[in-house]
Amino acid sequence: MKGPSYSATELLARLVSFDTTSHKSNMALVRFVEDYLAQRGVASQLVVNAEGSKANLFATIGPASVSGVALSGHTDVVPVDGQNWTSDPFVLAERDGRLYGRGTADMKGFLACALAAVPDFQRRQLKVPIHIAFSYDEEIGCLGVRPMISEFGKSLIKPRVVIVGEPTSMSVVDAHKGPVRWHVEIEGRAAHTSMAHLGANAITAAGSLLQELRLLEKELMVAPRNERFDPPYATLQVVRINGGTATNIVPASCSVDFDLRALPGVDTNTIDQRVHTFITRECLPELQHVAPEACINIAIANQVPPFAADANSEAVALALNLAGQNETYAVSYATEAGLFQDAGSPSVVIGPGDIAQAHTADEWIAKDQIEKCSRFLSRLADWAENNSN
Ligand SMILES: [Zn+2]
Helix, strand or coil: CCCCCCCHHHHHHHHHHCCCCCCCCCHHHHHHHHHHHHHCCEEEEEEEECCCCCCCEEEEEEECCCCCCCEEEEEEEECCCCCCCCCCCCCEEECCEECCCCCHHHHHHHHHHHCCHHHHHHCCCCCCCCCEEEEECCCCCCCHHHHHCCCCCCEEECEEEEEEEECCCCHHHHHHCCCEEEEEEEEEEEEEEHHHHHHHHHHHHHHHHHHHHHHHHHHHHCCCEECCCCCCCCCCEEEEEEEEECCEEEEEEEEEEEEECCCCCCCHHHHHHHHHHHHHHHHHHHHHHHHCCCCCCCEEEEEECCCECCCCCCCHHHHHHHHCCEEEECCCCCCCCCHHHHHHCCCCCCCCCCCCCCCCCEEEEHHHHHHHHHHHHHHHHHHHHHHCC
């Protein structure tokens, strides 16, 4: 086909050079991928956000009208602010068999392997097509992929299988936890601290809520448990608190954020209801006793569904087969797999690099992980060429 071939490492260097920190545009990277594919005769479909500043990219190699295997990855990376890097995070640097740069492990390494495999995919007579499905804003709550998934079955063909290439050191992951993040705003009434009986202390109300959340955290440590996960229970943490204005004022406002990492099967609605009920029955009456205008607002700020593949998942069976493994793993970090799975595309998580390096200063990926992933994709092409159903 047309266009020069690039190694996965060369492509990784290009991808790393685009600063796609989540709060920035990913369009330069998307245009690069679009051009790379166009040079090989592969058309891209973009799902652009309302501002035109970010896009998902979807492309198909092989028969366009057939549902195939999607190689899914996010294009955004976490910030480098406040991190102490040995070399420029946006210039790929090779040292001792490792490739350093922001996003090398999470997860431009996988994107590079997928793109480098395109000429190989094209040389084959694929019976099952291979889709490229690159998203944005994954690192801020799997937000960007959702409008792309909404197009499945409409402007985009719904994948038969989705391989999410988050860093698993090329192990097959068939389950992960799902984060839910709540934001609570407490409004009491300010007063001079010498006249405290005239005030409704928002921080004190937050304190009651914190105690209840601690109780809930301890309950979740006991049940339900699933020993496949580390830790083997849902975790709940208060992660941020803001309140008070001065040391001589009864604080009128306080906000609390808390984060739940739910195991698959945990009913997060029940937890949501319980916190709502506690606020209505315990926190609010105390405030309103003095300040009838007091109020507490609680809302879910972000939620990513947990992921659990079906017992007879085609995606898991395929990944195990291609990886030459017979064991699957569960992880505690979230990915887009739960969203794909819930939308009806059987999903699995397997990708190069170690999650331990994700988000860190001097993030790196081992070169042999890139090679392992490339071999995995080559076997995927073998399968897609010979698969008849
Ligand atoms: Zn990631």
